[in-house]
Amino acid sequence: MNISTIFWWIHEFFGYFIMFYMVLIIGIYSSMLIFAYFHIKKGVRLDRFSENDENLKMIYSKPVSVIVPAYNEELGIINTVHSLLTLQYPQFEIIVVNDGSKDQTLQRVIEEFQMEKVSRTVKRELPTKEIIGIYESTVHPNITLIDKANGGKADALNVGINVSKYPYFCSIDGDSILANTSLLRVMQPIVTSNDRVIAAGGSVRIANGADVQLGTVVSSVIPNNPVVIMQIIEYLRAFYMGRIALSKFNLVLIISGAFSVFSKKWVIKAGGYSVNTIGEDMELVVKLHHYILKHKLNKRIEFVPDPVCWTEAPDNLRDLQTQRRRWHQGLLGSLMIHKSLTFNPRYKRIGMISMPYFWIIEFFGPIIEFSGYIYLIISFMVGNIYLDSVIILTTLFLVYGSFLSMFAILLETWSINTYPRIRDICKLMLFSLTETFWFRPLTILYRLQGIIYYIRGREDWGQLQRRGLSK
Amino acid sequence: MIENTTLYYALFAIAILFLAIISIFIYLVINRVYQMKREQAICQYIEEQEDAWYRYLVLGENLSYLSGSRVQEPYVKEAIDRIFVTYAMMINNTAIIERISAFARLNAHSYYQNMLYHRNWGVRMNGLDRTLDFHLDFLAPDIEKILKQKKYSSMEEYLMLLRIIAIYNESLFLAHFYKPDYPFKEFEYKSLLSRLEEHYIEHFVENFDQLPPFLRISLLDFLSFQTRVEIKYLHFYESLLDHFEPEIRVRALKVIGQFGMITSIDLYKPFVHSESWEERFMLAKLLVHADDVEARPLLEQMVLDESWWVRKQAAVSLNSVRYGAKVLLQIAEQQEDPYAAEMAKEILGVG
Numbered sequence: 001m002n003i004s005t006i007f008w009w010i011h012e013f014f015g016y017f018i019m020f021y022m023v024l025i026i027g028i029y030s031s032m033l034i035f036a037y038f039h040i041k042k043g044v045r046l047d048r049f050s051e052n053d054e055n056l057k058m059i060y061s062k063p064v065s066v067i068v069p070a071y072n073e074e075l076g077i078i079n080t081v082h083s084l085l086t087l088q089y090p091q092f093e094i095i096v097v098n099d100g101s102k103d104q105t106l107q108r109v110i111e112e113f114q115m116e117k118v119s120r121t122v123k124r125e126l127p128t129k130e131i132i133g134i135y136e137s138t139v140h141p142n143i144t145l146i147d148k149a150n151g152g153k154a155d156a157l158n159v160g161i162n163v164s165k166y167p168y169f170c171s172i173d174g175d176s177i178l179a180n181t182s183l184l185r186v187m188q189p190i191v192t193s194n195d196r197v198i199a200a201g202g203s204v205r206i207a208n209g210a211d212v213q214l215g216t217v218v219s220s221v222i223p224n225n226p227v228v229i230m231q232i233i234e235y236l237r238a239f240y241m242g243r244i245a246l247s248k249f250n251l252v253l254i255i256s257g258a259f260s261v262f263s264k265k266w267v268i269k270a271g272g273y274s275v276n277t278i279g280e281d282m283e284l285v286v287k288l289h290h291y292i293l294k295h296k297l298n299k300r301i302e303f304v305p306d307p308v309c310w311t312e313a314p315d316n317l318r319d320l321q322t323q324r325r326r327w328h329q330g331l332l333g334s335l336m337i338h339k340s341l342t343f344n345p346r347y348k349r350i351g352m353i354s355m356p357y358f359w360i361i362e363f364f365g366p367i368i369e370f371s372g373y374i375y376l377i378i379s380f381m382v383g384n385i386y387l388d389s390v391i392i393l394t395t396l397f398l399v400y401g402s403f404l405s406m407f408a409i410l411l412e413t414w415s416i417n418t419y420p421r422i423r424d425i426c427k428l429m430l431f432s433l434t435e436t437f438w439f440r441p442l443t444i445l446y447r448l449q450g451i452i453y454y455i456r457g458r459e460d461w462g463q464l465q466r467r468g469l470s471k
Numbered sequence: 472m473i474e475n476t477t478l479y480y481a482l483f484a485i486a487i488l489f490l491a492i493i494s495i496f497i498y499l500v501i502n503r504v505y506q507m508k509r510e511q512a513i514c515q516y517i518e519e520q521e522d523a524w525y526r527y528l529v530l531g532e533n534l535s536y537l538s539g540s541r542v543q544e545p546y547v548k549e550a551i552d553r554i555f556v557t558y559a560m561m562i563n564n565t566a567i568i569e570r571i572s573a574f575a576r577l578n579a580h581s582y583y584q585n586m587l588y589h590r591n592w593g594v595r596m597n598g599l600d601r602t603l604d605f606h607l608d609f610l611a612p613d614i615e616k617i618l619k620q621k622k623y624s625s626m627e628e629y630l631m632l633l634r635i636i637a638i639y640n641e642s643l644f645l646a647h648f649y650k651p652d653y654p655f656k657e658f659e660y661k662s663l664l665s666r667l668e669e670h671y672i673e674h675f676v677e678n679f680d681q682l683p684p685f686l687r688i689s690l691l692d693f694l695s696f697q698t699r700v701e702i703k704y705l706h707f708y709e710s711l712l713d714h715f716e717p718e719i720r721v722r723a724l725k726v727i728g729q730f731g732m733i734t735s736i737d738l739y740k741p742f743v744h745s746e747s748w749e750e751r752f753m754l755a756k757l758l759v760h761a762d763d764v765e766a767r768p769l770l771e772q773m774v775l776d777e778s779w780w781v782r783k784q785a786a787v788s789l790n791s792v793r794y795g796a797k798v799l800l801q802i803a804e805q806q807e808d809p810y811a812a813e814m815a816k817e818i819l820g821v822g
Contacts, residue, residue, distance in 0.1 A: 019477075046593030047556070047600070059662050061692065121817045123779045192626075194656035389478055396481045399488040406495045413499060422503050429496050 011379070018372050026400060028361065032245035033407055039244050040305065044414045060191055063091035064183060064261065065169045067160030069153050070109075071099040073174035076312065078112050079212060083177040085140065086216060088184055093142045095160045096174075100150025105174075113137040115145050126158040126272035134163070153257075154273035154280035161264060161272060170261040171281075177207060177217060177310040178259065185307035186261050189300075197300045198263040199288060201255025202307035203239040205418060206232045208315055217310050222424040227320055229431045230439040231313045236408040239305060240415075247303035251354040253289070255301065257281030259309030266291070266299070277337065279330015286338045289350045306415050321446045328450030331363060336454075366447040373441065398436040405432035509546055516550035524554050527574075528567050538578045548582045552601070559604045571605045580609060587613055592624065599631035603666075611639040618643065626653045634666045649683065660689035676707055684716075691722035695729040705730055712738055717747055724753035733757070736765040743769050748778040755784040763793040771798055775811045782811060786818040 066084055070077050077096065084094045098106045109115065115135035122131065129151035137143040148159050157171055168190065170183060182202060189197040209223030222229060246252045257280065267273075270291040273280045285301060292299045314320040335342075335358060342359060344351040380390050409428055412418060419425065526532040541547055555571045575583060586598025587610065602610045614635050616622075623629050629652060637644040648663065664672070675682060675690050682690065691711075694704070708730065711723035724742070727733060739761070742754040755773050758766040770792070773785035786802075789795040796819065802808075803815035 042592045043596075044593055045591055045597065047597050059658065059665065061661075061696070119817055119820065121783075121813050192658050194658050392478055392481050392485070396485050396488075399485050399492065403488045403492050403495075406492050410495050410499060413502070420503070420506075422500055425496070425499050425503065429492075 011375075011382075014371070014375055015379075018368065018375060021368050022372075025361065025365075028357075029241065029404060032241050033404070035245035035248055036240055036411055037407075039248070040240070040411045040414050060090050060184065060187060062168055062187065062191060063093075063166040064089065064187065065160070065164030065166040065264075066092055066094045066172060066183070067157055067164065067169050068094065068096045068172050068174055069099055069156035069160065070096055070101060070105050070174035071150070071153070071156070072101045072103045072105060074101070074103040074105045074108050076175035077105055078108060080172065080174055080176055081109065081113065081143065083180075083216060084172070085143075086180045087178060087182070088180050089187070091166070092170075092183065093144065093164070093166065094140075095144045095146060095163055097146045097148060097156040097160045099148060099153065099156040106145070106147055109145050110135060113143050113145075114139050115143070120163075122162050124162055125268050126162055128158045128162060129155050131159060131163075152275055152280075154275045154277075154283075157280070158272045158275070161267065164264065167264050168261055169264055169267075170259070171257060172309070173258045173311060175312050176204075176258050177212060179217065179308045179310075182259070182307035182309060183261075186259070186304055189302045189304060190261065190263070193300065195263070196298060197302050198266045198292075199255060199260060199285065199301045201243075201252075201260035201303050202309055203305050203416075204235060204256050204258045204309050204311050206235060206313040207310035208313055210310060212310075220418050221421065222419055222427050225315050226431065226434075227317060227439075228313055228315050229427065230435060231320075233405045233408070233428055233432050233435070234439075235313075236412050237404055239303075240408040240411040241404060243303040244305055246354070246357075247301075249349060249353075250300045250302075251349055251357070252301050252303050253285055253350075253354050253358055254282045255285055255303055256309070258311050259307070262288075274337075277330065277333040278326050279334055282330060283334045283337065286334055286341075289354075290338060290341065290347070293347045293350060308416060308418075317442065320443075321449070324443050324446035325450040325453060328363075328366070328447040329454045331358070332451060332454045335359060335363060366444040367451070369440075370444050370448060373444075394436065398433065401435050401440070402429075402432045405435070509549075512546040513550040513553060516547055517554060520550075521554070524551075524558075528554075528558055528570050529562070531566065531570065538574065542578050548579055551579070552582075555601075555605060568604075568606050572607055575605060575607055576609050583607055584610060584613060587617065588622075592628070595628060596631065599628065599635065603631065603635050606638075608639065611635070615640060615643065618647070621652065626659070629653055630659060630662060633663055637663070637667055637671070655683070656685045657689045657692070660686045661693055664689060664693040676704075679707075679711075688718055688722055691719070691726050695722070695726040699730070705732060705734065709734060709738055712742075717750070721747070721749045721753055724750060724757060728753060728757035728760070731760050733761055736761055736769075740769065743772055748776075748781055751776060751778065751781045752784050755781055755788050759788045759791050763795075766792050767795060767798060770795065771802070774799075774802055774815065775808050779810075782814050783818075786814045790818050 066087075068077070068080060068084070073080075081094060081096060096109055098109070115137050117133050118136050120134045122134075129149040132147040132149060135145040135147070137145075144163065146159055146163055148156065160171075161169055168187070170186070172178065186200050186202045189200045205220075206228060207217060207220070208225065208228045210220040211218040222232065243252060243254075260281070262284075266288060267284065270284070270287045272284075274283045274287070277283045288299075288301060291297075314323050335355070338355070341347045341351045342355040347355075376390055376393065380387065406429060409425065409432075419428070520537070523534055523537055527534045527537055542551070551574075555575075558567055559571065583598060583601055586594055586601065589595050589598065601607060602614065614632055618632050618636060623632060633644060633647055633651075636647070651659070653659070672690075672694075675686070679687060679690070691708075694708075705727070708723050708727050711719055714720050714723065733739065739754055739758075742750050745751050745754075751773060755770065758770055767789070770785045770789040773781055774789060776782050776785060786799060789799050799815045799819055803812050803819060805812060
């Protein structure tokens with residue numbers, strides 16, 4: 001057997017492997033799409049929230065502590081808190097946790113909301129870095145500001161949990177803006193399930209290009225920046241396709257850190273946020289599932305598609321690279337910590353479906369796709385494949401990706417209808433056709449870099465440049 | 472090597488997917504155009520007729536032209552429905568609701584009736600919402616029929632049907648309420664209780680021990696959100712303090728706290744040593760309504776409680792009873808229990 005035969009065998013094997021992977025992915029995504037379709041279609045013409053206030057107060061009798069961890073968020077934090085103040089919810093408090101910011105975050109919050117230092121004992125149910133000071137607003141009695149030593153987002157959230165006085169908490173990124181009914185909507189599964197649901201997450205939308213005034217998104221249009229447009233499409237696809245189907249079967253492993261609610265009791269039992277990982281949001285959800293299954297509890301974690309949280313997306317490739325790198329690094333970190341769950345029948349659906357799904361589709365996805373690109377190039381160079389075949393396969397990738405994107409846009413118009421202009425739909429459609437040629441390969445490279453960072457044990461986060469959402 | 476047949480399949484798949492993309496795109500655009508046209512027609516009607524509707528709904532003027540032939544024009548019923556929803560939500564006055572109902576009976580009977588039988592769940596739910604909010608009593612037979620024939624597909628729909636039938640058919644409602652088709656827990660009972668008339672609540676209070684367990688808990692929670700000043704309710708709550716179920720005792724303590732009065736401190740003293748911290752916590756909270764002299768020693772004991780939550784609540788309550796601050800100051804200065812001292816200092820604001 002000579003080298004060229006071995007090469008031929010490897011090449012052949014790899015070709016079939018990629019083919020098999022593609023069929024698998026198409027199968028999984030298509031079935032997720034069907035579930036999402038029926039789920040969204042059901043409520044497509046429902047007028048939401050016709051309940052009067054009195055009933056809401058009685059039924060939504062579960063008060064919520066909204067925790068906003070902030071590290072160098074001086075540009076966005078005031079808008080975020082203003083948006084939280086407009087929330088329609090019977091009883092909630094806002095806890096801003098300044099995680100040792102080097103900018104003016106602390107001062108800006110103190111000045112804007114007229115905060116005064118108070119002495120308050122804190123029950124340390126979760127171990128955290130030291131609290132430097134606690135401030136309360138003299139104008140809004142439900143805002144508290146915590147100043148603490150820098151310890152990362154997870155540590156800041158744990159401090160927020162310790163300080164919070166209500167049985168549920170909602171975590172919001174310091175640069176995010178909530179629609180005023182979002183808290184009611186995201187708490188709905190918890191309230192209506194009679195506490196069977198212990199955590200719920202909402203959809204995240206990109207606010208670049210939206211008109212934000214005093215913490216409220218007044219109108220949204222698709223901006224002209226291609227990096228942002230591609231992310232809008234990507235977010236719609238991720239939230240409308242994957243998560244609805246996963247949530248239906250209690251398989252959700254990621255509910256967005258940008259906007260989610262948790263039952264405090266169970267989070268404390270599971271040990272709170274882990275401070276040693278990047279991607280603490282996924283890590284907490286996996287920990288909760290781990291705890292639920294270990295103690296054989298009948299609890300659920302859900303994704304709710306229509307409560308919306310607006311966030312600022314990276315608008316240039318460098319920031320996008322940092323973001324994607326750390327997402328993938330965080331994903332791998334969480335998967336590695338909980339690797340004992342993978343294919344472990346004791347952990348039922350999470351062990352047998354969720355974990356393998358995240359390993360095979362989410363984690364290995366970029367590696368296999370990258371290999372696919374390399375395979376096509378090598379095959380073409382050694383003459384095993386003709387140019388027309390390359391074109392056909394690439395087109396298949398392209399149209400399937402665009403099909404999923406279009407479908408997600410359709411589901412979006414049926415549920416929230418963020419972008420009502422025809423011009424915006426055309427823009428989304430055209431850009432979704434270009435994804436395979438530039439955006440997809442780039443994000444694959446960034447995610448591969450995340451794997452390399454993980455292997456080399458690098459823990460630096462990289463700081464994203466905020467521009468602030470207000471105009 | 473990629474075989475030719477595979478490539479043909481790929482080409483076929485591309486063609487199908489491409490067609491699907493184009494179809495979705497065309498659908499989206501047509502749908503947008505239709506939506507815009509509809510929205511325009513609705514807005515135009517509202518703009519033209521809002522004064523007339525104000526005069527009919529709020530001032531009660533009899534304007535026969537509102538129910539003229541224009542009602543049959545496309546989108547007009549939707550526009551009128553939107554006006555009704557806005558008035559019902561914003562003003563919610565009995566006379567306005569009566570006028571909405573009267574208009575609907577004469578001019579939009581089949582419009583609202585069709586909503587109840589629509590194949591889309593969202594539209595059915597909207598129809599049920601309107602039946603309830605606009606008091607569309609002419610649809611009561613339809614609601615009964617839907618319930619009897621079990622033509623509902625979700626808990627949300629079932630709950631709405633029960634809320635409506637509670638107004639028109641007491642026996643049918645109670646039959647479902649006690650033996651629901653879906654398993655009812657706290658949320659379901661609470662959302663129904665909030666819409667029931669007073670005689671139902673009195674009936675449940677009188678038959679408390681015969682109620683399903685979740686209904687008992689929900690009823691107490693519901694009562695704690697209501698302002699009921701009759702002393703008979705206090706007697707009812709206090710009668711539950713020695714109930715065998717801990718959950719009922721906690722909720723009874725909570726609702727008494729909301730009531731804002733107690734009859735005798737002796738009923739409450741045993742809870743200082745209760746095994747459940749929730750009971751001790753609720754006691755600490757309600758003691759602000761007791762006599763100062765009787766409450767102080769109990770709260771003083773509870774500031775030293777092993778539970779942080781009880782300690783905190785006891786200190787807060789102690790600070791609000793007469794001479795309680797003095798007691799707190801003593802606790803803050805003592806050395807034996809540093810946790811209690813710290814809590815006392817925080818509440819006094821001298822930390």
